[in-house]
Amino acid sequence: MTGWIDRALAEHDQEQHVRRGSPQPAPGTVREESVLERIDRTRRARPRVREDRITMSHGAGGKATQSLVEAIFLEAFRNPLLEPLEDGASLRIGDSRLALTTDSYVVSPLFFPGGDIGDLAVNGTVNDLSMTGATPLYLTAGFILEEGFPVDDLTRIVTSMAKAASEAGVQIVTGDTKVVERGKADGCYINTAGIGLIAPDVNLGVAHARPGDVIMVSGPIGDHGITIMLARGELDIEADVVSDTAPLNGLVADLLESTTGIRALRDATRGGVATILNEIARAADVGVLVSEDAIPVRYPVRGASELLGIDPMYVACEGRMVVVVDETGAEPALAALRAHPLGAEAAVIGRVTADPAGIVQLRTSFGGTRIVDLLVGDPLPRIC
Amino acid sequence: MRFVDEFRDSDKARALAAKITSLCEPGRQYKLMEVCGGHTHTIYKHGLEDYLPEQVTLVHGPGCPVCVIPMGRVDDAMALASEPDVIMTSFGDMMRVPGSNGSFFDAKARGTDIRMVYSPLDALKIAKQNPDRRVVFMAIGFETTAPSTAMTVLRAASSGLTNFSIFCNHVTIIPAIKAILDSPDLRLDGFIGPGHVSTVIGCRPYEFIARDYGKPVVVAGFEPLDILQSIYMLMLQLSAGEAKIENQYSRVVPWDGNITALKAIGETMELRPYFEWRGLGFISHSALKVREAYAAFDAELIFKVPGVRVADPKACQCGEVLKGVLKPWECKVFGTACTPETPIGTCMVSPEGACAAYYNYGRLTRTRVKEAIRT
Amino acid sequence: MCLGIPGEVIEFLPDQPDLVRVDVSGVRRVINVGLLADDMPEPGEWVLIHVGFALSKIDEAEAAAALEFLESIGQAYDDEIAALAESRIE
Numbered sequence: 025m026t027g028w029i030d031r032a033l034a035e036h037d038q039e040q041h042v043r044r045g046s047p048q049p050a051p052g053t054v055r056e057e058s059v060l061e062r063i064d065r066t067r068r069a070r071p072r073v074r075e076d077r078i079t080m081s082h083g084a085g086g087k088a089t090q091s092l093v094e095a096i097f098l099e100a101f102r103n104p105l106l107e108p109l110e111d112g113a114s115l116r117i118g119d120s121r122l123a124l125t126t127d128s129y130v131v132s133p134l135f136f137p138g139g140d141i142g143d144l145a146v147n148g149t150v151n152d153l154s155m156t157g158a159t160p161l162y163l164t165a166g167f168i169l170e171e172g173f174p175v176d177d178l179t180r181i182v183t184s185m186a187k188a189a190s191e192a193g194v195q196i197v198t199g200d201t202k203v204v205e206r207g208k209a210d211g212c213y214i215n216t217a218g219i220g221l222i223a224p225d226v227n228l229g230v231a232h233a234r235p236g237d238v239i240m241v242s243g244p245i246g247d248h249g250i251t252i253m254l255a256r257g258e259l260d261i262e263a264d265v266v267s268d269t270a271p272l273n274g275l276v277a278d279l280l281e282s283t284t285g286i287r288a289l290r291d292a293t294r295g296g297v298a299t300i301l302n303e304i305a306r307a308a309d310v311g312v313l314v315s316e317d318a319i320p321v322r323y324p325v326r327g328a329s330e331l332l333g334i335d336p337m338y339v340a341c342e343g344r345m346v347v348v349v350d351e352t353g354a355e356p357a358l359a360a361l362r363a364h365p366l367g368a369e370a371a372v373i374g375r376v377t378a379d380p381a382g383i384v385q386l387r388t389s390f391g392g393t394r395i396v397d398l399l400v401g402d403p404l405p406r407i408c
Numbered sequence: 409m410r411f412v413d414e415f416r417d418s419d420k421a422r423a424l425a426a427k428i429t430s431l432c433e434p435g436r437q438y439k440l441m442e443v444c445g446g447h448t449h450t451i452y453k454h455g456l457e458d459y460l461p462e463q464v465t466l467v468h469g470p471g472c473p474v475c476v477i478p479m480g481r482v483d484d485a486m487a488l489a490s491e492p493d494v495i496m497t498s499f500g501d502m503m504r505v506p507g508s509n510g511s512f513f514d515a516k517a518r519g520t521d522i523r524m525v526y527s528p529l530d531a532l533k534i535a536k537q538n539p540d541r542r543v544v545f546m547a548i549g550f551e552t553t554a555p556s557t558a559m560t561v562l563r564a565a566s567s568g569l570t571n572f573s574i575f576c577n578h579v580t581i582i583p584a585i586k587a588i589l590d591s592p593d594l595r596l597d598g599f600i601g602p603g604h605v606s607t608v609i610g611c612r613p614y615e616f617i618a619r620d621y622g623k624p625v626v627v628a629g630f631e632p633l634d635i636l637q638s639i640y641m642l643m644l645q646l647s648a649g650e651a652k653i654e655n656q657y658s659r660v661v662p663w664d665g666n667i668t669a670l671k672a673i674g675e676t677m678e679l680r681p682y683f684e685w686r687g688l689g690f691i692s693h694s695a696l697k698v699r700e701a702y703a704a705f706d707a708e709l710i711f712k713v714p715g716v717r718v719a720d721p722k723a724c725q726c727g728e729v730l731k732g733v734l735k736p737w738e739c740k741v742f743g744t745a746c747t748p749e750t751p752i753g754t755c756m757v758s759p760e761g762a763c764a765a766y767y768n769y770g771r772l773t774r775t776r777v778k779e780a781i782r783t
Numbered sequence: 784m785c786l787g788i789p790g791e792v793i794e795f796l797p798d799q800p801d802l803v804r805v806d807v808s809g810v811r812r813v814i815n816v817g818l819l820a821d822d823m824p825e826p827g828e829w830v831l832i833h834v835g836f837a838l839s840k841i842d843e844a845e846a847a848a849a850l851e852f853l854e855s856i857g858q859a860y861d862d863e864i865a866a867l868a869e870s871r872i873e
Contacts, residue, residue: 056737063743063767074750079517087749263810327409327808331832332526333500333759333786390632391418392455394769400748409808411789411829411841414850420857427856446786499834527835529815552787556836559817604787607831607839630787633853659846660787660831660839669818669838 285353610665687727
């Protein structure tokens with residue numbers, strides 16, 4: 025099993041060999057600089073999946089997921105429409121621009137304070153479409169059911185979906201049902217696809233972020249992930265937290281009407297706000313600087329996170345988005361968010377900077393600075 | 409949050425930083441070791457080094473109980489986990505520590521029943537709920553955690569459980585500190601003493617450091633102000649030419665420690681004659697094993713463990729990082745072959761490891777940080 | 784691993800002498816106080832929690848003293864900064 029270590033060392037030696045042509049750095053702080061440069065180069069190298077089996081990390085929304093998507097899926101399917109790897113694909117059909125998205129829901133437990141897998145499925149899909157700037161219109165719903173799953177539970181889930189769809193103003197127009205043997209599918213898995221219409225003047229994408237842009241979050245973070253973790257009942261922790269699952273299309277519509285300066289929208293699901301910030305930094309090759317004090321976190325979410333040793337910035341939300349807006353549009357954007365019930369606690373959390381590119385920094389409440397990197401591993405599996 | 413927020417106030421931090429700076433003798437370098445992994449984590453998480461003058465360097469010590477577990481012991485744990493009816497239970501930080509054949513995490517992907525727990529009591533609960541399986545708890549940690557493992561074993565004994573055992577890898581802090589002090593490659597001026605270990609062992613065990621080696625020790629809390637205040641107290645001692653043990657974390661640490669906790673450890677465990685520490689080699693009387701009276705709960709006796717000593721990969725310089733001889737970025741494979749996703753050594757795997765802390769949080773030179781903040 | 788965090792004792796569990804319910808920033812959890820047998824905490828007192836056990840009681844007097852020291856440092860610093868701002872050497 026040390027094979028991969030040998031391979032990694034061989035790469036390292038190769039790199040050193042290449043560098044030998046360039047002048048040797050002087051000792052001291054310059055040495056640190058050169059190591060950091062080496063790290064940057066390594067991080068920008070082509071993604072590769074080193075494992076020979078899928079692990080839970082691949083589903084966490086962090087580094088492993090990113091590597092998997094880029095090295096396996098993007099490699100195989102590569103085309104210009106897929107490459108942006110946004111929440112939904114933007115397609116031109118005739119004179120219209122459509123957004124198309126797909127999602128699967130494997131949350132455990134199926135029912136939790138604040139919602140169930142059905143709510144998540146509808147709201148999550150509606151949100152992915154909204155993040156591209158589209159007006160969500162039609163959804164599909166494919167069910168994979170486990171033999172033995174109570175029909176009452178299925179009815180409960182489907183009723184939630186109908187209600188959520190009605191609230192969001194979308195229709196579920198087609199679907200599919202499969203049943204698998206007892207022991208697979210953990211009760212019920214749901215897959216969805218969604219389609220929406222993008223207005224001609226709307227063009228959102230994380231790659232559009234520019235230095236000087238303002239970054240906002242639409243409300244307190246981490247509610248959903250912590251709710252799920254506590255609902256699993258393995259930790260014997262009780263707290264007054266409920267999932268924040270909600271359809272954001274109304275909020276997005278208000279936001280887009282308030283200013284033309286919106287650069288990008290992303291809903292902070294798996295991997296949390298920290299993952300979104302890293303996606304921005306990477307896609308636009310910019311720096312991101314946020315302030316710990318400015319990030320809204322509910323009191324019990326903070327307590328549960330401290331108790332478990334997790335950082336709320338990596339915890340999933342299901343009804344919150346990160347907004348990147350041009351400096352001039354920041355004030356109207358924030359006002360529009362706060363005027364809407366789902367954005368009442370919206371806050372400015374930081375800015376896009378020119379330097380250091382590709383890196384997300386946090387100014388701690390304490391006044392120091394640290395990096396917020398992409399998640400490694402999976403603190404909260406099966407969150408959505 | 410009470411007892412937390414008050415110790416994170418940035419104005420007070422600036423005040424302490426100013427005081428620390430004023431105590432620096434011109435031209436003198438100060439090297440202070442923070443022994444405890446939790447301190448390393450706080451320092452990087454809150455960007456504490458931004459507050460310290462250039463003359464004060466913090467050196468990270470071996471106080472990360474995950475980091476010091478040699479690969480051979482990880483292999484032993486993996487062997488236990490692969491026994492047919494075993495449910496292996498472990499703290500989260502152990503899940504990604506690499507042995508010769510991958511980590512618990514990798515084994516889990518291959519189908520081994522390994523479960524993450526928050527407390528050894530959770531492992532006990534799993535044993536009660538699964539009477540037809542045998543539950544093994546991977547017991548790691550310094551004297552901070554040993555009492556909790558001990559209490560759990562006592563509870564298992566009193567409830568007559570027959571399917572619960574521990575794989576004991578508890579280590580003790582004093583021999584590690586002594587090994588550092590005796591190490592020729594290090595020249596330290598003082599120690600930021602471990603906070604939570606001291607709630608159990610008290611402050612007396614550190615007296616030999618001041619008495620025999622002439623170095624001051626300040627037992628420190630884990631909030632950023634605790635650490636800054638402890639550095640300030642060390643600097644006060646150094647500028648007065650003193651060397652004594654002080655307790656900054658007095659709100660939590662009793663000078664005499666926790667007798668009940670020590671008794672629980674003493675009842676269920678005893679010192680091994682020697683134990684291998686990753687990077688530090690074999691240290692005598694530095695680790696605990698289950699006492700004969702509680703043999704029914706000792707996984708090493710119930711199951712066969714390979715017990716093979718495995719050398720660290722040639723490239724791995726964890727040992728030197730653990731001793732504080734090297735800073736993380738000075739390790740040849742830091743950040744390239746060895747990253748948090750592909751850790752070669754434990755310093756990168758454990759969230760308290762110096763390398764992980766630096767990679768995840770501190771990985772910017774000070775000048776770049778200052779520039780970024782100004783914009 | 785050194786993860787220890789302060790929590791407030793809310794109540795003892797009725798038939799389990801070693802277990803109490805604590806509150807950590809609005810989150811409630813049951814923990815074992817067996818290690819504090821010599822000096823059991825009362826509801827309203829604070830303890831340090833580590834892997835499901837209370838390791839130590841938080842001494843409010845010491846905590847207050849610690850904060851007072853920090854306040855004094857802070858005050859001295861503020862005074863000095865103020866003095867610096869007001870003084871003129873030229």
